[in-house]
Amino acid sequence: MNDRSLLAGRDPLVFAGSPLDRGDQLRRDEARVEALLAGDEGWWMGVVEGDPVFQGESGLYWFRRSEIASLADMAAGLFLGHYKGSPCFAATITQADMLPLGSEIVPARQAAMALSHDEAAIYAQAKALLGWHARNGFCPACGTATRIKSGGGRRICTGCETEHFPRVDPVVIMLATDGDRCLLGRQSAWPDGMWSALAGFVEPAETLEEACARELEEESGVKVDIAGIRYVMGQPWPFVSSLMIGLVAPVTDATISVDPHELEQARWFTRDEVRDMLAARHPDAAMPASIAIARRLAELWADEVI
Numbered sequence: 001m002n003d004r005s006l007l008a009g010r011d012p013l014v015f016a017g018s019p020l021d022r023g024d025q026l027r028r029d030e031a032r033v034e035a036l037l038a039g040d041e042g043w044w045m046g047v048v049e050g051d052p053v054f055q056g057e058s059g060l061y062w063f064r065r066s067e068i069a070s071l072a073d074m075a076a077g078l079f080l081g082h083y084k085g086s087p088c089f090a091a092t093i094t095q096a097d098m099l100p101l102g103s104e105i106v107p108a109r110q111a112a113m114a115l116s117h118d119e120a121a122i123y124a125q126a127k128a129l130l131g132w133h134a135r136n137g138f139c140p141a142c143g144t145a146t147r148i149k150s151g152g153g154r155r156i157c158t159g160c161e162t163e164h165f166p167r168v169d170p171v172v173i174m175l176a177t178d179g180d181r182c183l184l185g186r187q188s189a190w191p192d193g194m195w196s197a198l199a200g201f202v203e204p205a206e207t208l209e210e211a212c213a214r215e216l217e218e219e220s221g222v223k224v225d226i227a228g229i230r231y232v233m234g235q236p237w238p239f240v241s242s243l244m245i246g247l248v249a250p251v252t253d254a255t256i257s258v259d260p261h262e263l264e265q266a267r268w269f270t271r272d273e274v275r276d277m278l279a280a281r282h283p284d285a286a287m288p289a290s291i292a293i294a295r296r297l298a299e300l301w302a303d304e305v306i
Contacts, residue, residue, distance in 0.1 A: 013235045014112050014291040018121035020081035020088065027079070027150040037077055037151065042087030044068045044077070045126050048096045052123050054106045060119050061103045071095045078129055079151030080122060090126035092134070108239070112291045121236075128241035132166045139164070167241065172211045173199035174229070174247040175297045175306075176222055178254040182274060182301055183222060184285075185258075185266040193286045195267070195277070197294040199244070212247050220266040221257030224249045232306055235293040244293045248306045274302045 027033055036042070043062040046053040055061040068074075072091035080088040096105065108127065112120050129152055136155055139146050144159030155164045175197045176183040184195040200215035202208060209226045216222050232246040258266050269277070269285070276282040278299060288295050300306045 010296075012117060013233065013293060013296060014117070014120050015124035015236045015238065016121065016234075017117065018125060019118045020083050020122060020125065022081040023079070023151075024153075027153045030149065033079055033151040036079055036087050037074075037089065040065055042089060044072075045080075045088065045090040045123065046072060046093045046099075047090060047126060047130055048093045048105045050127055050131060051105050051108050052111050052127075053093065053099060053103050054111065054114075055103055057114075059115055060123065061100070065089075067100065068093075071098055076130075076133060076148065077152075078126070078133070078148075080125055080129075083118070083122065088122060090130060092130055109289070109291065113289060124236050124238040128168075128236075128238040129166055131238075131240050136164060168236075169240075169242045170202040170208070170211075170245060171199055171237070171242045172202060172208055172215060172245050172247055173197050173293055173297070174212045174216065174249045175294075175301055176216055176220075176224065176249045176251050177301065178251050178268065180271050181254075181268040182271075182298070183216075183220060183251070183254075183256075183266060184269055184298075185220060185263045188264040191286075193284055194288065195269070195285050196288050196292070197297055198263075198266070199294075202245075208245055208247070212249055216249065216251075219259055219262040221255060221259075222251045223253040225252050230306070232297060232300065233293070235296075237293075246293050246297050248297070248301070271302055271304075274298050278302060 044065060045060055046063055046068055053061040068091060072093050074091055077089055077091040080090055137146060139157035139162055141162045142160045144157050146155040146157050149156050185198050186195050198216060198219055202211040209229045212229050213224050213226050216224055229247055229249045232248055235244040237244045256266050277285050277287045287298055
């Protein structure tokens, strides 16, 4: 496990640390939740195909229910929780051409870099939940339509009555290290010069450490000792709905053999090179944007914290 004191004083990761009281006990009272969703109290977030609606440069456009009711699919509106004593909701905008003057739709990743920490975390929850509900209109057990319950905290099948809960996919993202070098890879679809830590989904019947070792060997050929893998931090990632689990993994065999179906290239970078990348002064390599946990792992390693 990581020593949390080593991370003190650093900004929290984007999307983490939601300020919401998600209201678990409140959600058990369906009548109260339905009354909240139908009432005029609180504020609504509008999302268009996963992208939030902004109010100019002021952050999220928070609608009153009367404003958003004619623009959104209110039947699929979600209760997110309470923020500073007020209930917060989210709904998918279906009439984007009728948005209020002064509002604009901002691409998700661009929005994440512009929002305050609190709003970014609330938006991440809304984006992930709205996406999950949109994809789970029918029961995987019997094929019958499902309906929203608990203000969006679950769905229930109208046929077999099976309950379904929002899922989160665990993803290991690891900085493989070899002394004063770390391993970074790139995919052909990325911008020229962009490099990042390797990552992959955790598979059934697999620990985080096993997933880390497997993904590193499959993608790059390098081998690690599972016992040496250390957890650093996690990050909610609403693309679509993942939990990024940041690890550092010292290697036992640094020989690179790239699987071209996974990566275009993998390469060892020295600590000084990574420092140059983070400072945007490397001649031909760059790190991901500040919203990505891959960048935070690189920052901590460059600062010799991990």
